[in-house]
Amino acid sequence: NAGVTQTPKFRILKIGQSMTLQCTQDMNHNYMYWYRQDPGMGLKLIYYSVGAGITDKGEVPNGYNVSRSTTEDFPLRLELAAPSQTSVYFCASSYRNRDRGRNTIYFGEGSWLTVV
Amino acid sequence: DQQVKQNSPSLSVQEGRISILNCDYTNSMFDYFLWYKKYPAEGPTFLISISSIKDKNEDGRFTVFLNKSAKHLSLHIVPSQPGDSAVYFCAASAVGGADGLTFGKGTHLIIQP
Numbered sequence: 001n002a003g004v005t006q007t008p009k010f011r012i013l014k015i016g017q018s019m020t021l022q023c024t025q026d027m028n029h030n031y032m033y034w035y036r037q038d039p040g041m042g043l044k045l046i047y048y049s050v051g052a053g054i055t056d057k058g059e060v061p062n063g064y065n066v067s068r069s070t071t072e073d074f075p076l077r078l079e080l081a082a083p084s085q086t087s088v089y090f091c092a093s094s095y096r097n098r099d100r101g102r103n104t105i106y107f108g109e110g111s112w113l114t115v116v
Numbered sequence: 117d118q119q120v121k122q123n124s125p126s127l128s129v130q131e132g133r134i135s136i137l138n139c140d141y142t143n144s145m146f147d148y149f150l151w152y153k154k155y156p157a158e159g160p161t162f163l164i165s166i167s168s169i170k171d172k173n174e175d176g177r178f179t180v181f182l183n184k185s186a187k188h189l190s191l192h193i194v195p196s197q198p199g200d201s202a203v204y205f206c207a208a209s210a211v212g213g214a215d216g217l218t219f220g221k222g223t224h225l226i227i228q229p
Contacts, residue, residue: 042219107159
């Protein structure tokens with residue numbers, strides 16, 4: 001009953017360092033997403049993927065990269081970490097059929113990232 | 117410009133009473149609406165949803181009402197319980213839209229004993 005699993009849970013980075021947030025789902029969902037949530041704000045979409053090999057930018061993609069080599073995995077890469085990337089990151093997934101109907105998204109537990 | 121708005125950052129309700137959380141949206145293309153519940157240090161969990169072809173959806177103690185003409189939806193929790201204390205996010209999507217959900221900023225519901 002794992003659902004969406006993301007690691008690490010907590011991480012402190014120095015400015016300019018790089019890291020990868022890992023995300024995997026076992027629900028055979030075709031869509032996967034990365035969101036970030038800043039204090040007092042809603043969740044904002046960073047990147048999403050509609051299937052293996054296909055990724056697209058969301059609302060706040062700058063400073064991030066993603067890849068989707070398998071249906072299950074959707075890692076988020078931070079290059080040259082900046083203090084503005086201090087946030088909580090949520091990976092999520094959903095199943096959408098061909099007509100891209102109602103989209104109920106399921107979230108992981110979150111990764112707390114601090115850049116100092 | 118915020119397309120989904122939750123204008124109450126927090127709401128305090130006595131245990132056993134009704135909690136009403138409100139949400140407004142501006143994008144007329146939205147036709148599917150969801151509520152998520154979030155505890156501290158956890159991810160959001162899906163609570164209940166409603167399609168634009170309906171004006172009400174009920175699941176146990178939770179009911180969501182949709183007023184399309186006013187672009188307004190609300191979540192009713194009856195009766196409120198201590199475990200309902202959490203942040204509630206309203207979210208919306210457009211059927212056929214390629215990207216993910218658009219979220220409001222959330223309302224922190226506090227259930228007082």
